[in-house]
Amino acid sequence: MQASAQHEGIAANGNAKLGEVMQAIADHKGCGTSGGSGKASCGSGAGQGDLPTEIWEKVKNHPCYSEEAHHHYARMHVAVAPACNIQCNYCNRKYDCANESRPGVVSEKLTPEQAAKKVLAVASTIPQMTVLGIAGPGDPLANPEKTFKTFELIAKAAPDIKLCLSTNGLTLPDHVDTIAGFNVDHVTITINMVDPEIGAKIYPWVFWKHKRYTGVEAAKLLTDRQLLGLEMLTERGILCKVNSVMIPGVNDKHLVEVNKAVKSRGAFLHNIMPLISAPEHGTVFGLNGQRGPTAQELKALQDSCEGEMNMMRHCRQCRADAVGLLGEDRSAEFTTDKIMEMEVNYDLESRKAYQEKVEEERVAKVAAKQEELSALAGEMSDIKLLVAVATKGSGLINEHFGHAKEFQVYELSTAGAKFVGHRRVDLYCQGGFGDEESLETVIRAINDCHAVFVAKIGGCPKADLQKAGIEPVDQYAHEFIEKSAIAWFKSYLDKVNSGEIEHVERGDAEIRQGALITAA
Ligand code: CLF
Ligand code: SF4
Numbered sequence: 001m002q003a004s005a006q007h008e009g010i011a012a013n014g015n016a017k018l019g020e021v022m023q024a025i026a027d028h029k030g031c032g033t034s035g036g037s038g039k040a041s042c043g044s045g046a047g048q049g050d051l052p053t054e055i056w057e058k059v060k061n062h063p064c065y066s067e068e069a070h071h072h073y074a075r076m077h078v079a080v081a082p083a084c085n086i087q088c089n090y091c092n093r094k095y096d097c098a099n100e101s102r103p104g105v106v107s108e109k110l111t112p113e114q115a116a117k118k119v120l121a122v123a124s125t126i127p128q129m130t131v132l133g134i135a136g137p138g139d140p141l142a143n144p145e146k147t148f149k150t151f152e153l154i155a156k157a158a159p160d161i162k163l164c165l166s167t168n169g170l171t172l173p174d175h176v177d178t179i180a181g182f183n184v185d186h187v188t189i190t191i192n193m194v195d196p197e198i199g200a201k202i203y204p205w206v207f208w209k210h211k212r213y214t215g216v217e218a219a220k221l222l223t224d225r226q227l228l229g230l231e232m233l234t235e236r237g238i239l240c241k242v243n244s245v246m247i248p249g250v251n252d253k254h255l256v257e258v259n260k261a262v263k264s265r266g267a268f269l270h271n272i273m274p275l276i277s278a279p280e281h282g283t284v285f286g287l288n289g290q291r292g293p294t295a296q297e298l299k300a301l302q303d304s305c306e307g308e309m310n311m312m313r314h315c316r317q318c319r320a321d322a323v324g325l326l327g328e329d330r331s332a333e334f335t336t337d338k339i340m341e342m343e344v345n346y347d348l349e350s351r352k353a354y355q356e357k358v359e360e361e362r363v364a365k366v367a368a369k370q371e372e373l374s375a376l377a378g379e380m381s382d383i384k385l386l387v388a389v390a391t392k393g394s395g396l397i398n399e400h401f402g403h404a405k406e407f408q409v410y411e412l413s414t415a416g417a418k419f420v421g422h423r424r425v426d427l428y429c430q431g432g433f434g435d436e437e438s439l440e441t442v443i444r445a446i447n448d449c450h451a452v453f454v455a456k457i458g459g460c461p462k463a464d465l466q467k468a469g470i471e472p473v474d475q476y477a478h479e480f481i482e483k484s485a486i487a488w489f490k491s492y493l494d495k496v497n498s499g500e501i502e503h504v505e506r507g508d509a510e511i512r513q514g515a516l517i518t519a520a
Pocket of ligand 1: 063064075076077131132133134135164165166186188271314315316317318326
C-alpha cells in the first residue's frame, strides 16, 4: 500500500500510455486469418503479423507472450512470495506454486533486497534475460509488500527489464492501481473455472478479509474476484494472460466456456496447461488418483479454443525461482551463496548490443522459413503430422538426442510448421551410456510424432525409434528448426505421392507426471 502511494506519479503517467495501448488492443481485430474473430494475440505466434506496434513492442521479447521469442529470450523468477490465500487441490504448499511452477521443486525464498541483487547478477550473466516475473512460491498478491518492494527495487536498478506477475486473482482488484503504478505490463491470472459448482471440486477453501470460505461459496467469491480483476487490468491496457489447468473429468470441457469468458473481458492470451499430478507430490489430486490429460487431449482442447483466441502452447510450468530460457533451468547457478560471491556488472549498453544480435538472428530465421515455405506453395495435401525437435534454443536443431530434457513439437502441413507444444523427458544419456528405461519414456512422450529431429543420435536409440515408427532425422543438424521441418515435410509428401511410403496416423503420447530423472 505504501508503495502505491509512492508511485502515484508513475501511475498517472503510466496510465496515459496504457490507455493508448488498450485502445490499440481494442482496435485490433485479429490476424486476418480468423474471419474477424477479434483474436488480439497474433504476437504469440511468429512475427508481428498485424499486431499494433505498441503491443508488439511489449510482447516481442517476452518469452511467455511470444512463442517465437521464447527460442531467444529468457525470463527469471524471484521467490519472494511464500504465503497463499487459497488452496488448490493440485498444490502442496511444501512445493512451488503449481500455477507457475513444476511441483516437486523447493525454492530458496528471498527477501526483496536479495531478489534485486539476484536480478542484477542474472542480467549481467544472461544478457537475453528480459523479463522478471514474480510467481510464488505462494501467491504474489497474498504477499503484496514483498512483491511490490521487489518491483520497486528492480525498476530502479534494472530499468530495461520487463516486470511480470502471476496471481490466483483473489485480491487482484485491490492491487490493480499499484500494479499499473509500477508499470507492470504483464499479468497472469490462473482461472480454472467460471462455474462455482466446478470450482468447488478444485478449491477446498479461500481466505478473504479474515474469513475462510469453503465449497461453492468460496469458488463463487474466487471467480467473481478473478473476472473483476481481469476486467480492471485490461481496462488499463495491461496485457493479461490467463492460465488454466486442464483437469480431465473436472474442468476439461468447461475450459471452452472459461476461454470465452476471459476473451470477452480482454485477455490477450490463454494458456491451458496439463494437470501434473502424481502421488509423490502429496496433493489432493495426486493422492486421489486424479489423472492429467494425455498429449492429444491437451492439444485437442487447445485447438478447439484457438478459433476464439490465440493459445499459449509453450508454457513450461516453471518453478518459482526459474532462470533461463523456458526450456532450460539455470537456477542452480544463482543460489544466494553464489550471488554473494559474483561480480555483478550490469551494463545496459552491452545488454542492448547482445539483444540486437539476437534480433538479427531472428530475422535470418524468419527469412529462411519463408524461403522454404515458398517450396511448399502449390502442394495439395490434407496430411498433418507432428515432429519432435531436440533444441538448446535460438530456433536451431542443436541438441543431441541423448542430452535432450525436452522435445519441442511442431505440426507440419502444407500451411507450414507450427509450434504446438513440448514434451519433457528423462535424459536418455546417463553419463556415457544410454538408459533403456528412459528411452521407453522418451518414446511414450513423442509417440504421436512421425519423426524426431536431432543434432546427433547413437545407433541404439536410432534403431529403437525406427522400430517404434518414429524416424530419427539428423541431416539438419545445427540448422533452423522450421526451415528444416518444412524441407523434410516436402520430401515426406513427395514420397507419399510417389507411393514410396504410405502415410499412417500415429497414436497418442504421454505427458510426464513424476519428478525428473537427470544425470547427476
Ligand atoms: Fe514468469 Fe509467468 Fe511472467 Fe512468464 S512464466 S510470471 S508470464 S515471466 Fe511462462 Fe513459466 Fe508458463 Fe508462467 S512458461 S509457467 S507462462
Ligand atoms: Fe498453490 Fe498457487 Fe494454488 Fe496457492 S494459488 S494453492 S500457491 S497453486
